[in-house]
Amino acid sequence: MATDGTNKDLLIQFIEDVWNAGIVDAADKYIAPTYTIHHDPGDPWDGMTLDLAGYKERVTRSRAPFPDQRFAFQDLLATDDRVAMTWRWVATHKGDLPGFPATGKEIRMSGATVYYVRDGLFTGHWQVTDRLGVYVQLQQASEGTR
Amino acid sequence: MATDGTNKDLLIQFIEDVWNAGIVDAADKYIAPTYTIHHDPGDPWDGMTLDLAGYKERVTRSRAPFPDQRFAFQDLLATDDRVAMTWRWVATHKGDLPGFPATGKEIRMSGATVYYVRDGLFTGHWQVTDRLGVYVQLQQASEGTR
Numbered sequence: 001m002a003t004d005g006t007n008k009d010l011l012i013q014f015i016e017d018v019w020n021a022g023i024v025d026a027a028d029k030y031i032a033p034t035y036t037i038h039h040d041p042g043d044p045w046d047g048m049t050l051d052l053a054g055y056k057e058r059v060t061r062s063r064a065p066f067p068d069q070r071f072a073f074q075d076l077l078a079t080d081d082r083v084a085m086t087w088r089w090v091a092t093h094k095g096d097l098p099g100f101p102a103t104g105k106e107i108r109m110s111g112a113t114v115y116y117v118r119d120g121l122f123t124g125h126w127q128v129t130d131r132l133g134v135y136v137q138l139q140q141a142s143e144g145t146r
Numbered sequence: 147m148a149t150d151g152t153n154k155d156l157l158i159q160f161i162e163d164v165w166n167a168g169i170v171d172a173a174d175k176y177i178a179p180t181y182t183i184h185h186d187p188g189d190p191w192d193g194m195t196l197d198l199a200g201y202k203e204r205v206t207r208s209r210a211p212f213p214d215q216r217f218a219f220q221d222l223l224a225t226d227d228r229v230a231m232t233w234r235w236v237a238t239h240k241g242d243l244p245g246f247p248a249t250g251k252e253i254r255m256s257g258a259t260v261y262y263v264r265d266g267l268f269t270g271h272w273q274v275t276d277r278l279g280v281y282v283q284l285q286q287a288s289e290g291t292r
Binding site for chain 2: 039110
């Protein structure tokens, strides 16, 4: 069974490789064959269980409007079967979103996620993000480009 | 130094007493003489450091529109100096909010909080809540009462 430290390191490496660097196929090393988005209000996959191909599709589509996105870690707490992560995120709005064509502006977000771990792979997450904050920034950015 | 289990139990008791039951003076047992709201977008005290009286004022004013509010715990992870908590919240909208007079409707929210602990007292928190979800519910509840 993985130690606490190992799960924390696993999460850091996963976020860096898959979500920050955008190496989508690196998900093979981190994501279980079935992955459940237990709670993630505003995420198009909220409540769904994905296979690995579905997870990679989620990464690709989520990153497309924000290709230079970076998660920075605030707090990390781990047990042998889960890791809690609070985070800040920054990205340039380079691709279109529903209602918000690309603005080229910097967007910031914060959130918190618990990742569930089994046998060294992530099996799902429970997440809340400050999507009202993002919405307000996108509105302001859109006004600035009109 | 407190064990992990102790900090988890401390947080559960604090939330039950102060935020769920609304026993504001119970904050004396849980809150440090200075308490910092490190990050809490949408909270009127975001970024502020409060004394105990200020903290109690925050509890009183935050609970006023939602006097029957209940936090339910999703995940709890603890170390010797912090506790991460993911949660769901439900309350009846019984008091006025800016732009939203009391509707009597049930409002649901979710969020995640890291509480920082020193010598058995909470010294601050870092929190994200799904405030867009709350905003949408308040709008719908207000339309229903018009």
